[in-house]
Structures are given as structure tokens and as C-alpha cells.
Amino acid sequence: MHVHVNAATSVDGKLSSRRREQVKISGDEDFARVDEVRAASDAVLVGVGTVLADDPHLTLDDAELVSKRESRGKSSHPARVVADSRARTPTDARILDDEATTYVLVSEAAPADRRGALETAGAEVVVAGDERVSLPAAFESLESHGVERLMVEGGGEIIFSLFDAGLVDELTLYVGSMVIGGRDAPTLADGDGFVSAFPRLSLQAVERVDDGVLLTYEC
Numbered sequence: 001m002h003v004h005v006n007a008a009t010s011v012d013g014k015l016s017s018r019r020r021e022q023v024k025i026s027g028d029e030d031f032a033r034v035d036e037v038r039a040a041s042d043a044v045l046v047g048v049g050t051v052l053a054d055d056p057h058l059t060l061d062d063a064e065l066v067s068k069r070e071s072r073g074k075s076s077h078p079a080r081v082v083a084d085s086r087a088r089t090p091t092d093a094r095i096l097d098d099e100a101t102t103y104v105l106v107s108e109a110a111p112a113d114r115r116g117a118l119e120t121a122g123a124e125v126v127v128a129g130d131e132r133v134s135l136p137a138a139f140e141s142l143e144s145h146g147v148e149r150l151m152v153e154g155g156g157e158i159i160f161s162l163f164d165a166g167l168v169d170e171l172t173l174y175v176g177s178m179v180i181g182g183r184d185a186p187t188l189a190d191g192d193g194f195v196s197a198f199p200r201l202s203l204q205a206v207e208r209v210d211d212g213v214l215l216t217y218e219c
């Protein structure tokens with residue numbers, strides 16, 4: 001499976017503010033590019049922290065991209081995936097509407113009633129891992145459902161885990177020309193952090209987009 005992480009940060013590397021509310025970092029051109037990456041993916045993944053903070057929809061905004069997918073024999077929108085160890089996704093979350101298939105990756109520790117509630121709300125629940133979602137095991141399961149290209153839209157906890165597990169193939173990072181600051185504000189890669197064996201990336205492209213910079217890396 002090809003895993004493509006896409007995110008937007010401030011110049012100081014923050015994904016959002018210390019309030020963990022969504023901050024619009026990208027401009028129109030970058031959001032249009034994000035829509036194209038979504039359209040080229042079989043599924044789009046976020047962590048439950050992002051679902052709780054942003055309530056994203058993760059479908060395609062551009063009707064032309066929808067019809068191009070349909071003409072290629074694909075579903076109208078990529079599937080949506082939430083990494084959610086304890087099944088905390090609210091049943092009225094926008095990602096659970098019926099516009100696209102939604103997989104909720106949970107661990108064995110997820111309460112049975114929450115799993116049941118998510119299934120009733122239309123989610124395909126995938127169990128992988130004991131306390132926390134095992135990303136390699138969950139990705140194998142997604143592959144068996146035909147997910148060959150997976151886009152990841154954050155946040156910082158899940159992105160760190162993906163780098164830690166060596167699962168990232170490509171990173172596109174939009175750096176907006178703004179400062180957010182805050183020692184407790186989420187960054188591109190949070191988690192426990194690395195103290196050695198820091199993942200090294202290979203810079204492929206640098207491009208001016210909107211009023212910021214788009215960096216493309218092979219990982």
C-alpha cells in the first residue's frame with residue numbers, strides 16, 4: 001500500500017493552536033491540490049483527535065473530480081478511515097454520513113457498546129491491536145478491502161505513529177506564512193518523539209503555492 005501523508009503547518013511547525021481548533025493555514029490553491037490528492041486515493045485517514053477537533057467530512061469538494069472518479073469506475077468519493085483505539089468517534093460525526101464508506105479502526109480495548117453504536121451508524125469497524133490500533137495490521141485489512149493508495153490528513157499523533165512504524169511513503173507539507181506558537185499546540189509529528197534513528201526524508205520538490213511553500217518528500 002502507498003501511504004501519502006499531507007498536512008499544513010505554520011512556519012513554526014504547528015498544525016493548529018493550543019486550543020486544538022482548526023486553523024485555516026492553506027489557501028484556495030492548496031485546498032484544491034488537497035482535493036486532487038484525495039481524488040487519486042482509495043481512502044483518506046485521520047486520527048480520532050482530528051475527528052473530535054475538526055469534524056471533517058473528507059469527501060471531494062469539486063464535482064468535476066467526483067465525475068472523473070466515476071468515469072474511471074471508482075466510487076464517487078474515496079473511503080474514509082478513522083484510527084480510533086477506544087471507539088470515541090461520535091455517531092453524528094460528518095464522516096459517518098452515507099456519502100462514502102467509512103472504516104473505523106479500533107483496538108480490542110474498545111467498549112463493545114461503542115463498537116455496536118458505530119456499526120449501527122453505518123461504520124465498517126476493523127479491530128486491530130490490543131490497547132491501541134496496530135497500524136500495520138489495520139493497513140493489511142484495508143488492503144484486503146482494495147485500499148492501495150491511502151492518504152493521511154493528520155493529526156500529529158497519528159502521523160508520528162506512522163513514521164515510527166516506517167509506514168510513510170510520501171509527505172507533502174504546505175508551510176503557510178504564519179506563526180501559531182504555543183508549547184502545547186499540535187505539531188506535524190507529536191507522540192513520544194524520536195531520540196535517535198530520526199527518520200530522514202528525501203526532498204523531491206519545493207514550490208510556491210498561495211502565500212506559502214509546498215514541500216514534497218519521499219520517505
Ligand SMILES: NC(=O)c1ccc[n+]([C@@H]2O[C@H](COP(=O)([O-])OP(=O)(O)OC[C@H]3O[C@@H](n4cnc5c(N)ncnc54)[C@H](O)[C@@H]3O)[C@@H](O)[C@H]2O)c1
Nearest residue numbers: 007008015016020047048049050133154155156157158161
Ligand atoms: N493543519 C493540518 O494539516 C491538520 C490536519 C489534521 C489535524 N489537524 C489538527 O490536529 C489536531 C488533532 O491532532 P491530534 O494529534 O490531537 O490527533 P490525531 O488526529 O492524530 O488522533 C490521535 C488519536 O488517534 C488514536 N489512535 C489510534 N491508533 C493510534 C496510533 N497507533 N497512534 C496514534 N494515535 C492513534 C488515538 O485515540 C489518538 O488519541 C487538531 O487540532 C486538528 O485541528 C491539523
Ligand SMILES: Nc1nc(=O)c(N)c(NC[C@H](O)[C@H](O)[C@H](O)COP(=O)(O)O)[nH]1
Nearest residue numbers: 008023024025026054056057058059153
Ligand atoms: N490541508 C490542510 N490545510 C489546512 O489549513 C488545514 N487546517 C487542514 N486541516 C486538515 C483537517 O483534517 C481538516 O479537518 C480537513 O481538511 C477538513 O476536511 P473537510 O473540508 O471537512 O472535508 N488541512
